[in-house]
Amino acid sequence: MYQVIARTWRPQRFSEVVGQQHVTQTLQNAIRLGRIAHGYIFSGQRGVGKTSVARLLAKSLNCATGPAPEPCGECDSCREVAAGRAVDVIEIDAASNRGIDAVRELRENARYAPARDRYKVFIIDEAHQITPEGFNALLKTLEEPPPHVIFILATTEAHQFPETILSRCQHFSFRAIPFPEILGHIEAVCAGEKVEADPDAVAALARSGEGSLRDALSRLEQAIAAFGSRLEGPAVRRLLGTAPTERLEEVFQAVREQNRQRMLDIVEQLSEEGSQLPHFCSQLVRTARNLLVARVTGPRQDLLESSAEESARLAALAGQFSEESLMRILGILLELNQELRHSMDPRFQMELGLLKLVDAERLVAIEDLLAQMEPGNVSREKSSPAPSASPRPPVPAEKTARATASGRLSPFEQDQMRKRTLSEAGIGAATGTAPAAAAQPAKEAVREAPAAAPSPPAEDRSGDTQAPDAISEICRRLEERSKPFLASLLVGSSDMEVQEGEVTVRLADPGMAAFLPDPDRQLLHDLFTEVLGRKVKVSLVAAAPGEPAKKREPQGVPASSADQRIHQDPEVKEFEALFGKPVTGIRHRKE
Numbered sequence: 307m308y309q310v311i312a313r314t315w316r317p318q319r320f321s322e323v324v325g326q327q328h329v330t331q332t333l334q335n336a337i338r339l340g341r342i343a344h345g346y347i348f349s350g351q352r353g354v355g356k357t358s359v360a361r362l363l364a365k366s367l368n369c370a371t372g373p374a375p376e377p378c379g380e381c382d383s384c385r386e387v388a389a390g391r392a393v394d395v396i397e398i399d400a401a402s403n404r405g406i407d408a409v410r411e412l413r414e415n416a417r418y419a420p421a422r423d424r425y426k427v428f429i430i431d432e433a434h435q436i437t438p439e440g441f442n443a444l445l446k447t448l449e450e451p452p453p454h455v456i457f458i459l460a461t462t463e464a465h466q467f468p469e470t471i472l473s474r475c476q477h478f479s480f481r482a483i484p485f486p487e488i489l490g491h492i493e494a495v496c497a498g499e500k501v502e503a504d505p506d507a508v509a510a511l512a513r514s515g516e517g518s519l520r521d522a523l524s525r526l527e528q529a530i531a532a533f534g535s536r537l538e539g540p541a542v543r544r545l546l547g548t549a550p551t552e553r554l555e556e557v558f559q560a561v562r563e564q565n566r567q568r569m570l571d572i573v574e575q576l577s578e579e580g581s582q583l584p585h586f587c588s589q590l591v592r593t594a595r596n597l598l599v600a601r602v603t604g605p606r607q608d609l610l611e612s613s614a615e616e617s618a619r620l621a622a623l624a625g626q627f628s629e630e631s632l633m634r635i636l637g638i639l640l641e642l643n644q645e646l647r648h649s650m651d652p653r654f655q656m657e658l659g660l661l662k663l664v665d666a667e668r669l670v671a672i673e674d675l676l677a678q679m680e681p682g683n684v685s686r687e688k689s690s691p692a693p694s695a696s697p698r699p700p701v702p703a704e705k706t707a708r709a710t711a712s713g714r715l716s717p718f719e720q721d722q723m724r725k726r727t728l729s730e731a732g733i734g735a736a737t738g739t740a741p742a743a744a745a746q747p748a749k750e751a752v753r754e755a756p757a758a759a760p761s762p763p764a765e766d767r768s769g770d771t772q773a774p775d776a777i778s779e780i781c782r783r784l785e786e787r788s789k790p791f792l793a794s795l796l797v798g799s800s801d802m803e804v805q806e807g808e809v810t811v812r813l814a815d816p817g818m819a820a821f822l823p824d825p826d827r828q829l830l831h832d833l834f835t836e837v838l839g840r841k842v843k844v845s846l847v848a849a850a851p852g853e854p855a856k857k858r859e860p861q862g863v864p865a866s867s868a869d870q871r872i873h874q875d876p877e878v879k880e881f882e883a884l885f886g887k888p889v890t891g892i893r894h895r896k897e
Contacts, residue, residue: 311530312523315495317358318379318388320366324491324519325483326355332478333359334375337366342373343476345448345457347433349464350480353520356460357397359480360429361387364395367456368423383423394420397429400436409440413447416455425456433459434466441468449474482517485611491519492526496537501530505613506539513611514546549576549586551616554593555623561635561663562626569660573653583652587643587659593620594639598632600624634666675884777811780833792826808843809834822846 317323320330329348336342346363348356365388367373370381377384386392398412412428420426430436436444448457448471459475461467489512496503503511511529515522529542543550553572560568576586596610597620605621607614624632642659649655777796784793796811803810830844869892872878882888 310524311495311499311527312520315498315523317355317362319376320359320362321376323355323359323362325487326359326480329359329478329480330362333363333366337373338375340373342367342456344451344455345475346459347464347467347472347475347477348458348460348480349477350462351482351518352462353515353518354480354483355519356480357429357431360427360458360460361395363458364392364425364427364429364456367425367427368392368394373424392423394423394425395427395429397431400430400432400434404436404440406437406439406443409436409443413443416447416451419452420454424454426454427456427458429458429460431460432462434461434463438468441471445470445474483515483519484517484608485512486608488512488515488517488519488522492522495523495526499530501535501537503537503542504539505615507537507542509611509613509616510539510542510546510548514548547582547585549581549589551619554589555619557590557660557663558593558597558623558627558635560660561667564664564667566661566664569664570657573657573660577653583656584643584646587639587646587656591636591639591643594632594636596620597624597627598629598636601627601629601632631667634669635663638662638666776834776837779837780830783833783837784829787829789826789829792830804838804842807841808845809838810845810847812847 320334323330346360348360350356362377365377365379365384366375368383368387369377370383371378379385379388383392387395390397396415398408403412416426416428418426451457457475459467459471464472464477464479489508492508492512493503496508507529511522511526514525525546529537529545532545533541540550553575556568556572560566560572573583576583592611596612599606599609600617600621601624603609605617607617610617610620612620627635638659642655642662645659646652646655781793781796784790784796803812827844827846830846831842834844835841872892873889878889
């Protein structure tokens with residue numbers, strides 16, 4: 307009778323096992339050294355060789371020339387195990403023998419000596435389905451079995467095993483078989499079965515196994531039944547229900563061209579062909595991953611899990627995208643793949659996800675925008691300052707030294723340096739200092755600002771007098787002490803009255819004085835005493851009802867002139883061009 311390929315090509319020697327060398331080598335060494343355990347756990351996904359290796363172990367232990375690292379395959383014991391009719395190799399399906407009664411029967415059978423061979427081997431498949439009671443009944447026998455008994459528990463879900471069982475057995479974890487090894491094995495099977503298969507067809511079959519060699523061989527069996535002894539890539543992909551590579555590449559070309567209509571046409575074609583959209587999305591995820599790998603490492607066939615021709619096409623397509631774009635696309639597709647599993651209308655979800663891919667290519671990272679606004683990146687030809695604008699002060703020395711030491715400022719540091727430079731330019735304009743003075747470091751320019759327009763001594767004033775210079779100096783000292791909130795209160799104040807031994811500050815924001823903490827009040831007392839040169843009492847009151855708040859002008863220059871200088875700054879103009887909106891508000895502050 308005909309036997310399927312997966313059974314015909316089942317390995318009969320340890321050397322024929324595909325992709326599990328770490329397991330087979332350990333078992334062979336144990337047999338060679340005579341260190342054979344009484345219990346083994348073989349775990350791993352379906353179709354990776356757990357049951358096959360269990361039978362090979364039984365053959366090696368009971369071989370007429372053994373125990374031997376490799377069974378001879380010729381003796382009666384080896385032939386009976388290969389045919390599945392060995393009396394002393396008992397295979398049990400735990401899915402139908404999972405209760406305590408079945409385990410009790412197994413314990414009774416384990417007490418008897420082998421009928422002919424050296425060992426009585428129990429192979430329990432899907433052992434994780436044994437009930438907790440059954441595991442408890444097996445504990446004592448599994449810990450101290452008769453010397454002639456070997457237990458092999460095969461499972462796909464080892465995490466469901468009790469710790470008491472895991473501690474009594476040697477655990478071997480079978481890995482998913484890598485794509486190149488499945489590819490090579492399918493090519494060998496095709497040669498042995500006299501089947502001509504082009505590279506695309508073999509790659510599609512190997513990829514469909516997803517790490518399971520048995521699944522890949524089953525699909526090869528199906529393809530041979532459908533197309534005979536000649537297999538071609540497009541026909542095999544149609545049989546497997548996978549979209550052609552050209553269709554997947556069309557999606558990424560539409561992303562590159564930002565063609566929304568083409569995206570909707572692709573979804574329409576898939577619906578007309580009866581394709582399963584979740585499966586197509588899974589293919590898109592794999593293709594996006596391959597494009598990212600090709601962009602990073604080049605067309606490496608072992609990492610791309612594709613044929614040589616397909617790897618070259620992926621590398622050419624990956625060259626049209628940046629790594630950041632491909633990572634963004636992969637993230638969107640992974641999210642879409644998860645949503646399609648629970649979507650009530652997969653087509654609408656797919657259309658929305660593909661349109662998101664198109665719009666994602668239009669996004670610009672905020673770091674790139676900030677980097678474009680760095681002083682060295684500003685194009686002076688495109689946005690030159692007005693003739694009346696004075697030259698910009700240079701970057702402070704400490705910033706230049708740090709940038710030179712590290713090689714390049716981060717986007718955050720670039721943004722901070724840009725804001726600092728703009729602030730220094732505003733201070734220079736407000737204080738009326740010469741360009742030579744503006745070239746000094748920022749802290750020196752700020753500290754010289756009060757001296758540029760000295761305020762009259764507070765004690766020379768009588769009655770209700772104004773002292774804006776004193777408030778400016780106090781605001782500066784507050785910011786040096788990391789008190790920006792207090793500084794903002796004083797900057798927004800209506801006015802200040804200095805009398806004999808009392809200073810009254812009228813705040814534009816009523817009610818803030820009542821909630822000011824005592825330490826902040828004491829700090830204001832100390833600063834006013836230092837600036838005015840005598841001990842005074844500070845009173846914070848609200849402005850009179852209906853009294854308009856007086857905006858404090860920068861020292862020496864009207865606010866409108868300072869605003870005009872800022873609006874004419876080339877970086878401000880470039881900022882407005884990038885975001886398509888004008889700067890509507892400018893707040894003056896002191897460093």
